[in-house]
Amino acid sequence: MNTRSEIAVTKIRHAAAELLLADGPSAFSIDAVARRSGVAKTTIYRHFDNARELLVDTLSATLRPQPTPNTGGLRSDLEAFFQTEASTRELDELAQRLAGLLYSAVNDPSTNEVLGELVTAYTTPMRTIVELAQSRGEVDPGLDLDLAVELIQGPFLFGFLVRRRTYSPDDLATLLDHIVAGLTTRVAASAMD
Amino acid sequence: MNTRSEIAVTKIRHAAAELLLADGPSAFSIDAVARRSGVAKTTIYRHFDNARELLVDTLSATLRPQPTPNTGGLRSDLEAFFQTEASTRELDELAQRLAGLLYSAVNDPSTNEVLGELVTAYTTPMRTIVELAQSRGEVDPGLDLDLAVELIQGPFLFGFLVRRRTYSPDDLATLLDHIVAGLTTRVAASAMD
Amino acid sequence: MNTRSEIAVTKIRHAAAELLLADGPSAFSIDAVARRSGVAKTTIYRHFDNARELLVDTLSATLRPQPTPNTGGLRSDLEAFFQTEASTRELDELAQRLAGLLYSAVNDPSTNEVLGELVTAYTTPMRTIVELAQSRGEVDPGLDLDLAVELIQGPFLFGFLVRRRTYSPDDLATLLDHIVAGLTTRVAASAMD
Amino acid sequence: MNTRSEIAVTKIRHAAAELLLADGPSAFSIDAVARRSGVAKTTIYRHFDNARELLVDTLSATLRPQPTPNTGGLRSDLEAFFQTEASTRELDELAQRLAGLLYSAVNDPSTNEVLGELVTAYTTPMRTIVELAQSRGEVDPGLDLDLAVELIQGPFLFGFLVRRRTYSPDDLATLLDHIVAGLTTRVAASAMD
DNA sequence: TGTTAAGCGAGACGGTACGTCGCGTCTTAAT
DNA sequence: ATTAAGACGCGACGTACCGTCTCGCTTAACA
Structure with missing residues (x-):
């Protein structure tokens, strides 16, 4: 398809x-995009309701999900997952995009929906990793997948977004050690609380 | 002191x-603040370099650190900490402020410094909780405090900021169970990696 | 044409x-013009580079050249010209506009060009009067037109702008008598100096 | 006196x-004057009611009257007067100051008074020149001095302020020839008009 | 010889205008 | 019917100057 619209x-x-x-x-603005693209502002507004929508569209286009590793063990799956992740040098750009996305989502319901879809797409590999671990018996099959994802991704999100830090291999290993320990420990029925 | 400036x-x-x-x-703008406050725009700029600075000042003024619980055990300390936290209903506003702060920080170095101070202030109670647990022997005294904070706060940050979710008491308990399990497990020397 | 711009x-x-x-x-300011006209400030700046330019445009729009009398004689032409002029009561306004224009021109090269065009337009009738007098033999055909205009208009400019005075019919007659006498006198070759 | 005020x-x-x-x-502003002079703004306002007043004060301080030549003849007196004048190269600055003064005077009554005094001071030499010529019989003793001054100074003011021109010696001679011719011609009783 | 009041510097204040940028809407003409 | 081109109203940005207003500190003159 090469309609004028698509071009x-x-x-x-x-x-x-x-x-x-x-x-x-x-530097991102509708006017700037119009100037740089050579596309008239009118045309941009015909395809994107407003500036935020184009921004979110652009931000999400640059957030690509990770591949799902399958090494046969939870710990090594996570290592594979985060090593790939950690090797990226565009962490700053990623942080910018992520922060922009979160900021937009928090202030705008429709953006929030987009964020939801993105999060789903983005956390799917991690859910798969956990499901595999559950099927192997490493992790309690009763553990909610959302909670598991939070337990795994959360510490990295905090370090990445709040602290703007990177992890040394040692730190990464320690972090994973404790995360895996937490996940694989069978926990007493929490209904006691 | 009641100097004109301070007023x-x-x-x-x-x-x-x-x-x-x-x-x-x-709705936040220097002009709007000037209108609402009755203070001249010039005067605002005399005290705040630019709009972002006033925004960050305002955002950080509304983020107040939690008190530090001291119940004698890690698990109960965390429960106390997060129950207080979880009882708050202004989670949406908090998310907005936090996202705004992160967004600003990620795009502006000087804001990033402010964020750093805020994070320090905000995570101090949690560091204290962990230190107490270390002194009691519950947690490996060799565990880096920053990592510990990430392990604890990270999952909540993820749920709170990315998923915009709240936790049922059951979910909260499960989460804390796994976090505490992860923290209290002695971990093999990670130098193996 | 009734394009939006022109409106x-x-x-x-x-x-x-x-x-x-x-x-x-x-009372003249871009903001004030925007308020009174209902046209956005941006739009004003789209058509006028800056406040001074709009001011000069406005000043010059209100300075309209005189018609050229042709009574058959220099003296009566001048009478006709200045009587029309003198009958105007908006001398004060005219003085304001003229002074504003001169002030702007003296401090800004581009305004000076505008002034040059205005002066040309404004003195054309007077040049014609002198040319006719030259063709009639009343005035030395070798007399530079610019000098002639200065000799005629100068005294009135001085009285009008510097002294802010008006002329009684007697005074006007006396002035014209001397001006005409000066113009019509054949003068020795000034190369003697 | 060296009181603090005077300093x-x-x-x-x-x-x-x-x-x-x-x-x-x-570049002229109260703030700038305060900065450059090291005098507090408050003090400036204690001595000058407002910015315009200080501006006019400054403008008039830089306009110094000419000395009165006395060569024994009208034509040579005028030559002496205007040659001195014409030799000055700060014509541009002078034009700026004069235009500023006229502009202020035309828009502000109190400034207009100042202008009146300045004009009186400035035209006194010329009045004296004419009076001498009258006492010598060169010029009609009945000619009003103000009119005479306008006849003489007017053409130069026009050329100077409106045309922003300078005069070649030839042009100057021609101008003076015609001015003198106009002044020395006895004119019929203008009451006829 | 002290005391007191005027004048001073320093600088913040409310206000208005400046000229710029981005937003989202609108109109016109060309494709 | 869609696009390019670009003006429009709106409103925020950050800056400069206006003239006013405390404040203390310093002089000078008076008691």
């Missing part, structure tokens, strides 16, 4: 992504 | 907080 | 002229 | 004159 939208998306990644979110 | 700054801060909490961050 | 520019010019004539130049 | 006023005047002459009227 225009493609140009818009390219220009938007370039602006966002090269010059940061403060 | 003006107080008025500015009040108006800024009102605007931010009542009408959301999109 | 806007017309509104701007009207409001600017009203402000300038009614409340004086100190 | 302050002197500093203010110096700074004001420097600013006005060096950087032009657009």
Whole structure:
């Protein structure tokens, strides 16, 4: 398909992504995208309701899910997952995009829906890792997958987004050790509380 | 002290907080603050370098650290900490402020410093909780406090900021169970990696 | 043509002229013109580079050249010209506009060009009067037209702008008598100096 | 007298004159004068009611009257007067100051009074020149001195302020020839008109 | 010789205008 | 019917200057 619309939208998306990644979110504006893409502002607004929507579209386009490792063990799956992750050097850009997305989502319900879909897509590999561990008996099959994802991803999110830190291999190992220990420990029925 | 400056700054801060909490961050602007506070725009700029700075000032003013519980055990300390936290209903506002802060910090170095101080202030109670647990022998005294904080706070941050969820008492208990299990498990020297 | 631009520019010019004539130049500002005209400030700046340019545009729009009398004689031509002129009661306003224009021109090169064009337009009738007198033999055909204009208009400019005076018919007659006498006298070759 | 007030006023005047002459009227402001003079803004306002007053004070301080030549003849007196004048290269600055003064006077009655005094002071030499010519019989003793001054100074004012031109010696001679011719011609009783 | 009041510096205040940028809407003409 | 081109109203941005207003500190003159 090469309709005029599609060509225009493609140009818009390219220009938007370039602006966002090269010059940061403060350089991102409909006017700037129009200038850079050569597409008229009117046309942009025909395809994106407002600036936030284009921003979110662009942000989410740059957040690509990880592949799902399958090494046969929880600990090594997680290592594989986060090592790939940790090898990325565009952590700063990623943080910018993620923060922008969270900020938009928190202030705008429709963006929040987009975020929901993105989170689903993004956490699917992790859910699969946990499900495999559960089927292997490493993890309590009764453990809610959402909770598991939070237990695993949460510490990294905190370090990444709040502390803006990176992990040394030692730190990464320690973190994973404790996360895996927490996950694999069978826990007393919490209904006692 | 009741100098003219201090009166003006107080008025500015009040108006800024009102605007931010009542009408959301999109209603926040220097002009709006000037109008609402009755303080001249010039005066605002005399005390705050730019709009972002006033925004960050306002956001951080509304993020108040938790008290540090001391119940004699890690698990019960955490319960106390998060139950207080969880009982709050202004989670949405808190999320907005936090996301705004993270978003600003990620795009502006000077804001990032402010965030750093805030994080320090905010995580101090949690560090104390962990230190007490270490002195009691519940937690490995060799565990880095930053990592510990990430292991504890991370899952909640993920749930809170990314998933925008609240926890049922059961979920909360399960989460704490696994977190505590992870923390209290002595872990083999990670130098093996 | 009734394009949007032209409508806007017309509104701007009207409001600017009203402000300038009614409340004086100190009441003239882009913001005030925007308020009164109902045209957005942005739009004003789209058509006028800055406040001074709009001011000069407005000042010059209100300076309209005189018609050229042709009575058959220099003296009576001048009488006709200045009687029309002298009958005007908006001398004060005219002085304001003229002084504003001179002041702007003297401090800004681009305004000076505008002034040059205005002066050309404004002195054309007088040049014609002199040329006719030269063709009739009343005035030395070798006399530079610029000098002639200065000789004629200069005294009135001085009285009008510096002295802020008006002329009684007697005074006017005396002035014209001497001016005409000066012009019609054949003068020795000035190369003697 | 070297009271504190006088020292302050002197500093203010110096700074004001420097600013006005060096950087032009657009650089002239109370704040700038305060900065440059080291005198507090408060003190400036204690001695000058407002910015315009200080501006006019400064402008008039830089306009110094010419000496009165006395060569024994009208034509040579005028030559002497205007040659001195014409030799000055600060014509541009003079034009700026004069235009500023006229502009202020035309828009503010109290400034207009100041202008009146300045004009009187400035035209006194010319009045004296004419009076001498009248006593010599060169000029009609019945000619009003104000009119005479306008006839003489007017053409130069026009050329100077409106045309921003300078005169070649030839042009100057021609101008003076015609002016003198106009002045020395006995004119029929103008009551005929 | 002290005391007191005027004048001073320092600088914040409310206010208005400046000129710029981005938003989202609208109109016109070309494709 | 869709697009390009670009003006429009709106409103925030951050800056400069206006003239006013405390404040203490310093002088000078008076008691």
